[in-house]
Amino acid sequence: MNIKKIHHIAIITSDYNSSKLFYSEILGFKILKETYRSNRNSYKLDLLTEGGIQIELFSFPNPPERLTNPEATGLRHLAFQVEDIEKSVSYLTSKGISVEPVRIDEITGKKFTFFRDPDNLPLELYEE
Template sequence: MKLTGIHHIAIICSNYKVSKEFYTDILGLSIIREVYREERDSYKLDLALNDHYVIELFSFPSPPSRTSRPEACGLRHLAFSVQDINKASTYLVEKGIVVEKIRVDEFTGKKFTFFEDPDGLPLELYEV
């Protein structure tokens, strides 16, 4: 088997409207398609970043909670690259989002920081 890339990341949210607004209006991902699946009482929102399909955002009735700190066992976090981390961090703070202090990766010397989506999913900004 030879992997050729990552196709998408699936995220289940607790409040579809709030998460849709967060990922589209605040983070700026574009909508490819939005589908309501009546048999599951579930929305599926396909989102792109720079015209590249990256996230499937799902809603389901009463999804169970999950531990989601960056150091929890399992998927650690989702990281987005940015050109200017100070500008991106300031933008998020202006939108009312709590952003951790900017740190420097001890191995690469690159700046990074963490924030959370509406359900507490750890997200990272990494300056490239």
């Protein structure tokens, strides 16, 4: 087996339109394709980050909420690399998004912070 990179990350949303707006207009990910699957009463939105990673947003009728946060088994958070964390934080807060104070990673010495998507999924900004 020769895994080359992460192809996509799938996220189930509780409010498809809010999440579509958040990921495409606020975070600026490019919409590749939007599909409505009538047999599942579900949308699938394929997005592309500037770094070439795809994010798939899914909607399903009445998905269960995340049970614990964030130290439950499974995906802990998604991290997005940015060039200027202060500029990114300023942008998010101008859009009404709450962002935690910027911290320094004790291992790498790099700046990072967390914010939330419309479903309370923890997202990280990491400055490189």
